[in-house]
Amino acid sequence: MKIVFLGTPQFAVPTLERLLNSKTFEVAAVVTQPDKRRGRGNDLMPSPVKSVAVAHQIPVWQPQRIKKDVEVLELLQSAEADAFVVVAYGQILSPKILEMPRLGCINGHGSLLPQYRGAAPIQWCLYQGEAETGITTMLMDAGMDTGAMLLKGITPLALFDNAQDLAKTLSILTADLMVETLLGLEQGSIQPIPQDHEQATYAPLIRKENYGLDWTRGAIALHNQVRGFYPNCVTTFRDQPLKVTATVPLNGDRAALPPELRQYEGTDSLDAPGTVVELLKNQGAIVQTGAGRLLLREVQMAGKRSQSGWDFVNGTRLQVGELLTTK
Secondary structure, eight states, rough: EEEEEEEOSGGHHHHHHHTTTTTTTTEEEOOOOOOOEETTTTTEOOOHHHHHHHHHTOOEEEOOTTTTTTHHHHHHHHHOOOOEEEEESSOOHHHHHSSSSOOOOEEEESSSSSBBBSSSSSHHHTTOOOOOEEEEEEOOOOOSOOOEEEEEEEOOOTTTTHHHHHHHHHOOOHHHHHHHHHHHHHHTTTOOOOOOOGOOOOOOOOOOOGGGGTTTTTTHHHHHHHHHTOOOOOOEEETEEEEEEEEEEEEEEESSOGGTTTOOOOOOOSTTTEEEEEEETTTTEEOOOSOOOEOOOOOOTTTTTTTEHHHHHHHTTOOOOOBBBBO
C-alpha cells in the first residue's frame, strides 16, 4: 500500500516508523512543517518526523502553507498514493488534498471522538480529570476533526499521568491502530461511522493564561491543571515565578496516593488559599487550596533545574505561613 505520511512532532514518529518497518506499506514521501530555529544557537532544527524520514532516505516536503504550495500539491497528486496518513501534522488540508488518495486521508486523533476535537486533546482531557481517553482514526473531511470514525483504542488514565506520559502512551497506540485501520480499509472490513456532532467537545490551543495556578480552586482541579499542562504551570513565590510540575492532592482517594502518603491526615485550615500550611519531611510543602490540601512534589525556580519538593523546602528555607499567589 502506497502511503504519503504527514506529521511533525515526536508524537507522530512511532506511526511513521511502524509504516516504514512494515513490508505491507511503501512510504513514498513525508510532509512535515518547515525547520524551526531552536536552542541557544538559534540553529535551524528539523522536526522529529523529518529526522526519521531523512534517516530512511525518504523524500521530505516542507511547505510553509500546504494549501497554497503549487509544487507540493503537484507532488502529492503525482504520488498516486493509496492513502495519506496524518498524525499531528499542524496544518489544515484543503478539500483538493483530501480527495487525492484512493482510500482517503486517514487521521490519528488523540481522543475518543467526538470528545476533545481540536489542537490539544491530550492536555485538556487531563485537565478535566477524565477517567479514560484514547485514539480515534478517522476519514478526514473539511471540518476540524469532524470526519467519520474508523477505529478507536482506549486507555485508562491514572491520577499521576501527565501530558508527557500520556502522549508517549497514545503515540504507540496510534501506531498500532493506524496499521489496523489501513489494512481494514483496504480489505473493506471497516465501516466508517459518522460522528454525533451534538456530543462534541473541544480542546483548543493552550494559551499562556491557562498556566497560572489559582489557589482558590480545589486541590484536585489544580493537580489536574498541573499534569494536563505539564511542565508549564506557574505560581508566584517571593515575587518570582515558580513552576509547579508535580503535585499530590491529599484529600481525595487515598488508595490512589503513593504508599508513603496514604496515612496523611491533614485537614483544611482557615488559612488563605495559597498558604503553606505544613512542611512534610522528605516530601515537600503542603499548600492550602480553595478545597483540600496540595503537596508540591516537584517544582522549578526561575533559571534553575527542576527539583523535588523537599529540596525546594530546604534550599529556600521555606517557612509555614508563606504565601503562593496567582501569577
